[in-house]
Structure formats: C-alpha cells, structure tokens
Amino acid sequence: MASPYDAIVVGGGHNGLVCAAYLARAGRRVLVLERRAVLGGAAVSEEVFPGFTFSVCSYVVSLLRPWILRDLELSRHGLRILPLDCSFSPLPDGRSLARWGDPERTRREIAAFSPADAEVYPEYGRTMMQMGRMVKPLIDAEAPRPTSLHPAHLLEILGHGRRLNALPRHLRTRFLQMMTMSAADFLDLWFESDVLKAPMSVSGIIGTYQGVRSPGTAYVLLHHYMGEIDGAFRAWGFAQGGTGAVSLAIAAAAREAGCEIRTEAAVERVVVRGGTARGVVLSDGEELHARAVVSGVDPRLTFLGLVGAEHLPDDLCSRMRRFKLRGSSGKVNLALDHLPEFTSRPGIGPHMRGDVAIAPSIDYLERAFDDAKYGEPSRRPYINMVIPSLSDPTVAPPGKHVMSCFVQYAPYHVNGGPQTWPERREAFGDTVLETLEEHMPGLTAAVLHRQVLTPWDLEQEFGLSEGNIFHGELSLDQLAFLRPAPGWAHYRTPLAGLWMCASGTHPGGGLMGAPGALAARAMLAEGSL
C-alpha cells in the first residue's frame, strides 16, 4: 500500500512541530498528530478562564535556538518575544533584591547586600557566557559518540576537546569543576551573599529532582546562560499571547511548507511489521501509514507505551523502565481581579514585569528539596512567578492579570503513590498561595480563578511521563550520548523507521527546539526518507 506520508510525527509539542517543519521544508510529506485539541504540548496557551490566557505549562522563552527562529522565520509567522528585564527576589525580612538588564542598576542592588558580590557579578556573567559559547556547538549538534572509532566521530570529539583546550586555563578548570559540582558550591566560588546565591542557584534545579546542594546541578546554570534571543545571551522573554504562540508560529511555518496537522488525533500505538515502524493506529481505530514515524513524546511513553516491549530489545526496555523521569514540579496559574503589591517593594513597578523568585536562601531551597526527597511536597516551595499581563495586555482583560507560578518541589512519587495527587491538589495550591501571600498580602483575595497542575496532571493531561517537564532528568547519566539510552542517543531507535525528536533526546529539555531540528537533520541525512 502506498503511504501518502513520508513521515508521521506523534505529538504536536514544539519539538514535534519543529521536526515536522524542517522535514516539510525539505519537501517531505509530513503529518503531525496531536492528541489534544490545542497544539503545543507543554508549550501551550489556553483560555482556561474566560478572558484570561494562561501559558499553562512552559511560561518563559529563553532557550529557543536562534537559528531555528531564523530558519523557520518565526517572526514572519507571528512570533513576538517581549523581553523580561528583571529578576526579583522578595525576602521575608522585608528586604528584596532585583537584578536588572542594566548592569549598573544591578550592581547597586547587589551592593546593598554585599559590595564584593556586586563587583564579581559582571565577571561571573562574562565567564558563564564564555563557557556557554564553548558548549553551544554541543547542543547544536548530535551528541558525540565516545565509544565510536569512526574517524569522523573521533574528529568530532577532538573538536570539542580543542574548544575546551582553547579556553584560558582557569576557565577550563572552572568548566570541568562545574560539570559535576552543585549549584550552591559553584556559586560559593564566586559569591558570599545568600540573598544573591539563592535565586541564582535555582536555575540549576528547575525541573529536576535535585536540590541546589546536589552535585551535578551547577552545569544546568550554564544552560540558562545559553538562552539567546536575537543573539543576546541570558535574555529571557514572554511570547506575546503566551508560550503557545511559539508553537503556533512553528506550526504556521510547517503548514506553509505543506505539512498537515491534525488535532484531537490520539495515537494509540505504532504499527510495527517485520521489525519496522510502518505507521500509527489512532484511538478511534484509524490506521495511518508512513515511511517513518517520529515520536515527539517522551522516551518511556514512546517505547513502552506506543511501541510495546515485545518489539524491542530487553536491554532497552529495562533501561526505559528505570529511566529517571520522576517529575518534581507543578504549576499554579491564577486569574487575578487586580494585582497586589509586594510588601518588600511596594508599588506595581518594573520589578514585577520580570520573573519573581521565592528563593530567600540556599537553606530554604534545600529544605524544600528535603521534603520532596522523603515523598512530600515542599512545605515552603521554591516558586518562580511571572505576571505576563503586565507586558502583554492580550492575555487578560483590562485591569485584570494572569499570574503564572512554577512550583518546586512537588514530587510525582508522593507518599501514598502518585494517584493520590488529585486529593492533594488543592492543598498544594493552598501552600503556593500561602507562600506567596507572605510576600504579597491580599493575593488570595484577588484570585478569580486558580488552575493547579500537579505532576500527576502533567502526566495525565499532557502526556509527560511521571510529570517530568524535560522528558527525563537532565543528569549527566542521561545526557548527550546517554540520552535516552546508550546506543540510541542519536534520534534513531532499534526499529527501522522509528525516530525520536523530543526533549528525551540530545540536547534535552526546555523550549529549545534543538532535538526536533537535529532529529529532522539526522533523518534527512540518512536518505531513506
């Protein structure tokens, strides 16, 4: 039977869409199947409450690769990024720290806590950028293959070594240390003030089941310095219309190139015949065929859910069963009647237009993790909050606001089992509001609607196994040539015709798009499409 499609992409998340767009632009006939009614996966905007548009899951844009932005002409397809200019941390003692785009302003703010830290801060930024530049080629290309003896692969590794070697010696040392240090220890090398270190350290733990004192978290700090928008390092932004606008722009680019996209089309399983993926079966029984099936869902769901262990080597299946997903975060989205002020910095000022971190000290963050280690949501969680309606009036009615709170820790494997999360959901939401209320009195009273997403909800509603927002923990044993499993880290799978293109593959999670683009590149390079 002649199949009308060259490739079927399972899942209309941003990586699936990026992959589809690249394939379609290369002239392939591509079909994207999305289970939900809206496109975007976890990069989605929804009007959950009339008049209020929530970036339901992913809430800021920072890691989106600039070359993808250019290749797919996302600006032409309607994407507008509104920069975030401030990172604000209120403290329980009434003080607060804001870090601004303007270095001089930041210096003054930090100096109130530590003059020494204020001096070092710009140097830290420069160092991280230098190291980020070095790492960039790693995340913009397929993972290296350290066990391969193929000359091309050896040369590639040599290239990475050369770049590392080209760094000044002290930077190289810092880089090597950073790979395995904890975020807290790494920041200790630079700074003395807890007030500064705590909100800086959290970018090392976002989405992971690790604490800021857990070794291996320092490396992720770098990831966040690689976020570029229009070539500017460390630039964060909102997508106008919510994060879903990113997905919609990619989808528009894909459609323009001839890609077909169907929503409310849930893939039940991958059709496997003779060890080859031939297509997919939808939940309504419809069977669709293609020369290649590309999975935009996480690796465990792909292999154990859509394909089935019977078609796969035992080794891969057991690796997938123990693949570390264990989501650790939740999301609370609020529709607000009005915006209360912070006690520590009164007024509805520019400090509220950026991201707000409830991260008053390293010990606070570590205690939040300790709760999660033993199976409870944090009694006092780390919260990263944004109020996009201050910068983007399209997401809320005039005078009203939306507030998006990323909350950690909410361990998927909670005591009593993940299925008890629905009973815990409202208590979890209450904890978040109580925590915020301490800094922003009157917040609870201003809430018109509250949407609480626990890791269980992220799994059930968004198909993220164990609620992991990155499709798998970003730990060294699950990165690069080990992501998602040794031997299958290059978008290929043991099944001919089955590919992977999402965050569970190199270079990993975040609203980056790189896995989708690199997967498309690998598929096209292979020539079988």
Place this chain on the structure above:
Amino acid sequence: MSGSARERFDCVVIGSGINGLAAATVLARAERRVLVCEAGERLGGTAAAEEFHPGYRTVGVHHDAALLRPIVTRALDLEHHGLSLRPNPAPTVLAGEGGARLVLHADVDRTREGIAAHSKADAERYGAWRRSLDRYRPLVERLLDAAPSDPFDASPSEWGALARTGLSLRLLGSRDMTELLRILPMSLFDWLGEWFQTDLLAAGLGASGLEGTWMGPRSAGSVFTWFAHELSRGPEAVGGPAAVARALLSAARSAGVFLCTDAEVRRVEVDGGAVRGVELADGANIACEAVAAACGPRRALLDLLPPTALSPEEADAAASIRCRAGIAKLDVALAGPLELAGADGPPVERLCTAESLDTLERAFDALKYRRPAERPWLDVRVPSHADPSLAPPGHHVLSILVHNAPAEVEGGWDEARRAELATRALDGLGVHAPTLAERVVATRCTTPDQLARRHRLDGGHLHQAERSIDQALFLRPDADCGRYATPVAGLFLCGSGSHPGGPASGACGLLGARALLASRQG
C-alpha cells in the same frame, strides 16, 4: 630537636602520617637527606596509636586497615618492616531495623546465601554486580596508582600514560565503557537502586562511598567516590593504620630519614619563587630545597606560605578547596567483645548500622544545616580481635566513625554536646548489642573541631579535602596542584588532599615524592 638535625636537608616532610612517612621513605631511598617534622608529640599523625584510656589503645583516628595501596606495601617492603596482611578482610555485619542482619563476606557465594534470606532477586544480582566491579577494577587501580594527568595540559612525557588509560577504558569494550561513563556521575541511591531492592543491603554496600565526602546517597557523583574508595581496598593490615604507621616508621628509619616530634612547621620560607627552608614554631630555621607537605593543602598553601608566594588566582583556587568535615570519632573501651543480639558465629570485627539509604541521607541532611545527626550511622570496627594487644586480656576496643557531625555547630561544640553525640551513637549501637551498655569501660568522643586542632587537619577533615569528582584526579586538591607540584618551586603536596586521596592509602605520599624526585628540585 637534636643538634644533628639542624643541618641542611634536601627535603623537609611536613607531617608524619602514613602519607608523610611514605613520602619521606621514598625520598630517603633516593639518597636525599630527609627530615620529617611532626607537630604533635607522637609520630604517625592520625594513624598514631593512642592510649585513650589506661590499657586501651586506638589504631589511629581512622581505622580502615584495607586502604593501604599495595604499590606502597611493595615499593617500601612494608612486610619486611613488620606489617602483617590478611588477604581476606573480616566480614562486615550490616545491622538493620528490628534486628535485621546481613553479612558481607569476601566470598561472593556466602554473601549471596545471606542476601537470599532477604531477597532472592538481590542474591541473584549480587553476583553479577560483583563481577561488573571486577571488570572495572583494573582501570580504577591504574588510575589510583599513577600520578593523574591533565588531558588538556599534558606534557609529551604524559601522553603515553594518557594513551594507556584511554586504552584500558577502550579495552573494557564499548558496552562496559559506556556503562562506566554512565554510572560514575550517578548517585549511590540511583545506582544501587537499579541493582537491589533490599534497603539494608544497598545502604551497607553504599555507605563507605560517602566517607570523606560532603554528600548523601542521593548526591550525584557519590558512585564515583564509592569507586575510588571501595575499589582501592586491598588486603587488611593487622593492627590497622597504626600498624601501617609503625611499619612505615621502621622503613623510614632504615632508609635514614630524620624524624622529630613537637616540631610544628610555622612557615615555609620562599625566595625567588622557590622553597629555601622552613621555620618551626620554636623559631628554628631549617634550610632545604624542597618541602613535601603531607598536611592539608589549604594549610600548606594558605597558612604556611608567605602571602606573596601565590598569585591572587592561585590563592583563590586554594581558598576554594572544600573540606567540610562530617565525621566524629568515638573510641570505646569494652569489658568483653561486641556481642550482637541473637548472633552466634565468629566475633564481630566490622559493623555498619546504616539501616537504609534514608538513614544515610538524613544523617547528611543534619550536616547541611550544621547539626550533628539525630540518628547517626556508625562505621564500627573491633580491631582488638586481630590485635589483642590493644586492650587488656578479654577486653576490647571499639573504633567508631560517627556519621555525621559537622566541624561547627550552632553555639559551638562543648563537652555536653560531645557527650550527647556519644550517647546517641552508643544508644544506636546498643539497639543491636544489648550487652554494650554494661560493658562500656570508657569512651572518648572526638569531634571534627578537635581533630582540626589536635591533628592540624584542615576543617577537621580526615581526608584533608572533600572527596568529589571536581576534587579528584588532576583537580585534587585544585587545578594548580593536581600533580603534587605547587606554583612554588620545591613545594610538593603529598597528603591525602592529593590524588588518590585517603588518609591511610600511602599512595599520595609515594606518588608525591616521586613527582618531587622527577622535578628539578628533586
């Protein structure tokens, strides 16, 4: 100090612990005039035997008798100097909740029989797990027994060594190599969780990997420190580290090393970027061309050197060496053996009370918040079985490493807090050994702050620098000193703060001294 020692020396060794003595002996055998300066009144550093109660002696602060690297034993003929080795280590008893018991024997099959009583599946996997370790062992030992190379800064003379290391990694085969690269940065919790379901087994196997670290079992990278510790274990020295120190002293003396006690080095004299001598606390000056510092790296680099000897960057790097201690030492004099409830069989020589991975984790949690653990886990040894001379006839000594206790607690350590820690530890042990309380003759609890003072250990840390991936190999203790040489010509680090680490390994001293000999100052 005797008059004869006031002459000029080729090299002064700071510290007479196992690594210092190993370094001194290597240097003296290469015809150098060597003086060892020990700040304390006893030779042996933390390995010195101490009479902590009349008639009862310790085997040193640290008590693991199996960490002496065989290359040191061989290179310095320690068996000719009275060291006696037991090829098969004493079994380790894992004592769990509610009287659960598991014994780890050197013999795999015997261990498996015991595990089977807890979990058949774990017993099955234990064999495969041990075999996988045996495959990695040659590579790990190669790394432990050689000076580490910085692959990005290697001189042509090191290329061969690097190539051989790369080759032995390749020779593991693609599968084992990938697996090793995967597991090394993992946490013990995740790695052991992949193999075993029995918490007592996982905790008992993993506990030793946390020693000398500032980590819990959930900390990524604890597999790496476990490998470096557990795969470095060799035959056990009868009499523990103290016996190793005695053999080394004999080797040092016969090699012509000059030894003096109560000789605290106060300053390393530097002129023109090179070592010229040392100044002792009593004001004496000793001229020498090289100093092998077996003290902690922070002490050597920041306290002993004149402030201008290091560039600001080098001083910064030294100040960044982490050495947060987590272990207190409890010595117990016992009127009789340590008897476990309901146990018959051979006497207990080694016991671990980590009943679960969470026990280990919670002990570390306390450390993070600068508190001693509420329920510390104990690494207990009864060295008086192998060496009855340590206690009066029929009596025994317990050597206990109490995990975890920080060097600084809220309000500072005092006698009451120390006594409380000792009580917590003994109560914890008493749960498994009901006769313990009535047999206790005397106890002595030494907290990290005391270790710091008595033994001049940086931060009270037995390993002088935390064990972690970023402070390992050529980055131990920091990038400037990772190959024993320091930025100051003639000053070499050769204590446990250097590769391969470990207060009782001797290899830090051996390799450090060899690096010194190979250098211009040597």
